[in-house]
Amino acid sequence: METKQEIQKSMMQAVTTVKETNPMAGSITNTVTINFVANAQLAVGGSAAMVYLPDEAAFLAEAGGATYINVGTIFPIYSETLPSVAKILHEKQKPWVLDPVAVGIGSLRTSLLQQFKPFKPAIIRGNASEIIALAGLWELDGGATESKVRGVDSTDEVFAAQHAAIALANWTGGAVAVSGETDLITDGTQVAISKGGSHFMEKITGAGCSLGGVAAVYATATTPFIAALTATAVYNLAGKRAGQLVDGPGSFQQQFLDELYKATAEEIANNPFEMQEVLV
Amino acid sequence: METKQEIQKSMMQAVTTVKETNPMAGSITNTVTINFVANAQLAVGGSAAMVYLPDEAAFLAEAGGATYINVGTIFPIYSETLPSVAKILHEKQKPWVLDPVAVGIGSLRTSLLQQFKPFKPAIIRGNASEIIALAGLWELDGGATESKVRGVDSTDEVFAAQHAAIALANWTGGAVAVSGETDLITDGTQVAISKGGSHFMEKITGAGCSLGGVAAVYATATTPFIAALTATAVYNLAGKRAGQLVDGPGSFQQQFLDELYKATAEEIANNPFEMQEVLV
C-alpha cells in the first residue's frame, strides 16, 4: 500500500496536470445542476461539454480524457445514449464516472444502471444510500436489494456503505467515493477518509453532482482512486473555506466556486484525510 | 373567517414544521429555472427532486408530501407524464402546485392545461395574465378566452385577476396566488394582499417559478391557502431584504437565496399583509 506521502504527491501531480493541460471531460448529466457541474469543472482547470444524443456522446467519449454520467434527470433518448456510450468507454478503456442518482426510482433508470455493470465505471460517486442500492442492484456483497433512496437524499450514514463501496470497487477495479459529512473513498484495497466541507453543501443542489464531474476531470490525469480522493479533497477544502466566509446558501455557491478555483495543489493534498487498509 | 393572528400562527407552524422535517416536494419544471427552484426549496428547509418521465413522476408524487408542476419548457414526453401524474395526485389527494407558465402558447401546453382541470391543483401560482388566461381556458368566471400572455411576462395588473383567481379557487377548493408588485392570495372566501419584494425580482428569471416550488414545500405542512400565503410572504420578505443590500440582479439572486434561508417563522408571519373577505 502506498504511503500517505506518496498519495499526496500523486494528488499534487493530478491537480497540476489538470491546471496545465485543461483536459476535456464530457458529461451526460441532469438538467438541475448541469450549469454548476460545468462551472466546477472549469474552476479546477478542466474543460466541459454536455450532450444528450448517442453519436454526440460517442464523440465526446472518444475525444475527451474521461466522461461523467449522471442519471439525475433522465430523458427517453437516454435508453439509446447511455448504454452505447458506456460500452464505448469500456471498450476504449476510457475512464468514466458514474453518479447513480436516485437509483431505484423508475424503470428506465433501473434498467440503465443494470446495463452499466459490465462497463465498469472507473469511479462511482454517490451518497451512502445510492452506493448501497447500486451494490444491491448489481447483486454485489454489501448491497441492499431494497433501496432506502428518498428522492436524491441519503438516509444512510457513510460508513454503513463501506462494505458496498469496497464490493463495487472490487468489481470495477476502480474507485468508489461515498459522499457525506465525512467522505469515504476506496479502491477495494484501501480506504481514505476525507474531512472538511460545510453544512451549506446540503443546502445547495449540485454539490454531489459537481464533485462527480470534477472527479472525471482529475480522472483524465491520474488513477481512479487518486482522482476520486483529489476531487473529494478539493471539495472538502473549498467547502470549508467558503462556509467560513458566508452566512447563506446563495453566497455559498459562488464562494465555493471561487475556492475551487483558488485552491493550490499543495493545499488540496494537505486537506485532512486518513488512510486505512482493507482487511481481507 | 380566521383572524389575522390565527393565520399568522398557522404560517409560523408551517415554516417551523418544514425546517424541522425537511419534507420532499418533487417537481416537473422548466429547464430555465430548475436550479433556482431546487435551491429555493432547499433554502426554506425542504428537499427537492426533479424528473421528466411518467413512472418517475408517479413515484415522486406518491413519495413526496406535495408536487410542483411548471409547464415553462415542455418536452414531448410531457404528454404522457403530466396528465398521469396529475391524475395520481388527485386520486391520492396529494397537494400539488400548478404554475401555468405562458398559458395559451402552443397546442401541447394548451392541451395539458385543459387536462389538468379535473385534477384540481391545491395551489395555482401565476402572474395576472396567466391566472386570467387559465380561468378562461377552464371556462370559469372571470377568465378571458383570449390570452394576453406575452411569452412569460404579465401584461395585466394583479387586481384585474382577482375575479379569475377567486373563480379558480372555488373550482379547485384550494388556493390561488397571483404574483405581481403586490401579491394576491385567495381560497375563494378570503383574499390576502401580501407586500414587499424588490424591483430586482423582475430582473431575474425564476422568482415566480421558485415561489411555486416553495409553495409546494409548505403545502406538505399546511393548508393550500396558508402554504401559498407563507411562500409569498417569505418571498416578499427575502426580496425586500436582498434588494436593500445589492445593486444588481446577479448579486440579488444569491442574496435572495441567503435571505430565504435566514428568514425566521416569526419574521415571515409578520411580513405585511392584509386580509379581505370575499363578498358573495
Added chain:
Amino acid sequence: METKQEIQKSMMQAVTTVKETNPMAGSITNTVTINFVANAQLAVGGSAAMVYLPDEAAFLAEAGGATYINVGTIFPIYSETLPSVAKILHEKQKPWVLDPVAVGIGSLRTSLLQQFKPFKPAIIRGNASEIIALAGLWELDGGATESKVRGVDSTDEVFAAQHAAIALANWTGGAVAVSGETDLITDGTQVAISKGGSHFMEKITGAGCSLGGVAAVYATATTPFIAALTATAVYNLAGKRAGQLVDGPGSFQQQFLDELYKATAEEIANNPFEMQEVLV
C-alpha cells in the same frame, strides 16, 4: 462606411431603445447555460422566453422582435423545431442569431446547421473555430472542411477566422461576431475590433451563449452589425469591470450580471473598439 461617431450613436440608440421597450427575444438554447442567457437578456433590459417544441418556437418567432438559436445541447425534437422556426424567421424577415456551438459534432447538429444556410441568420456568433467550421460546412470562402472544434472550446485565434467571418456575413447579408480575447465583428464590408473582457470569461460557462442571447435582444432594435457590436461592447465592458472586482469565477458570474445591468448607453458606446474597412 459610417464614421465611428455615427456607429457609437447607433449603439447608444439601441441600448436606450431596449431599456425603454423591454423587447422580447425568444430562445431555443442549450440546457447548460439557459438560465445565464435569460438573466443576461433581462439584465440589459430585454425579456426572455425559452421553448423546445415546433409550434411554441413558431409562436415566439412571430411574437418576438428577434430569436436566439443555440445548438449547444440538442434534443431529438430539434429535427422538427429548428428548421421550421428558421424558415419562419427568414420568411417573416425577423432577425435571428445563430450560435453554432460545437459545429462538426454529431449528425443531427451537422444536418441542422446545413439546413440553416438558406435561412440566413442576421447574426452568427461563435468562437474562431466555430466560425471557420461553419463557413466550411456552408462551403463558403475561408472555411475549413475539417473542424478544429474541440467540444465547445476554440482552438483558433480570432483573426484566423476573419476571412470566414467576412464570407459568412456576405452570404447572410447580416453580421458575424467572432468571440475571443479580442472580439471581431463584421458585416462583410467593415470590421470592428472590440476590446475588454476578463480572463474569468473563459473560467465560466455561458459567456459566449449569453452574448448571443443579448445580441438577439439588441437585434430587435437596430441593425445586425450594430446589435452584434453593442452586445460585444457591453460584454467587454461588464467583463472588464467585474474582473477587476472579484478573485474567482463564482463571484465573477454574479458581478458580471450586475455590470451588464448597470452599464449605460454612453459607457457601452465608449468601450474601446477600432473600425477597419474590408478591402475587396
